[in-house]
Amino acid sequence: MILKHYFILYKPFLIFLASFFLTYILLTFLYQNYLNNFDDQKMDTITKIVGNNTEKVLRLFTQDASIQESSSGPYMKVIYNQKYVARIIEGCNAISIIILFISFVIAFSGKFVSTLLFVFCGSFLLYVLNVIRIAALSALIFHFPNQESILHEVFFPLSIYGVVFILWLFWIRKFSKYARKNT
Template sequence: MKKYFIIYKPFLVFLASFFLTYIILTFLYRNYLSNFEENKLDSITKIVGRNTEQVLLLFTNDASVQEVAPEPYLRLVYHQKYVARLVEGCNAVSVIILFVSFVVAFSGKLIATLLFIFGGSLLIYLLNVLRIAALSALIFYFPKQESLLHGVIFPLSIYGVAFILWLIWVRKFSKYASKNTK
């Protein structure tokens, strides 16, 4: 048994680091969410909604993101048509938690790891806001394609970005990068 532990130690350390980070961050996020009443929207989702509205207003003056009391979502209105709703799951925090967990599991130097986590999380957040704005406009113009847009294309885009960031991290900055480039 000890022989297998030694052979698979890098993989086991990766798994332990990944799951420990993921569990801790998920616990902290769920604890944060528990501070909000059942039908109240969390602050992060509200900020995502405001940022989405700002992006939409760059392209048209007929867009808004409206809070719907007492419901826990924001209503996205584009050209006076209710096109989508923004719920807590749309704020990309779960994707950022997954991203951070992976980077920590393949951690490198502390400063590089922290900077990559910060920069990657910020990029995921910004791209998520752009994704929501684009999705709102596309649903307005192509309402019959909502399932494809919301269920396939846009999740692929956000998870695709996270995957590309992971590849960059592992190949260029992680503790395994120097072994991969030689």
């Protein structure tokens, strides 16, 4: 009897948790199955695309930038002004961040079409910002090599997670089923 009372009382929260974790687990499982198609020495296609797009962004500012696939492991070398400044690994492709973003939006879902559009547009925005983030990080590491750890471990994760947080707030306030409706 008491358990039923708490279940009814906390039902919205429990539904949020269940939908968040189910979505997160499902998308992570699908992504891991995708990654299992590549061995330890082969770069996955998504990360290659991120590398190619990063090179295009870098070349907007200097022609002396390139991305080279490594022969010694599954990563891509970022060459900026003839100097190897960074490497792009699978974890740099922002898919795990996008999975987290999608899981939260679905957990606070709104109308089907608006949820789908927000997931698509938000994921695209995160992808583009991540490519710009990698390009900017590479250029900044070239110019400020002593600041690499603070740039890579603090500033740039804070920036991408900050954008995710702002998107979540926007979603909850404007489109989710919990958004305030003006009457």
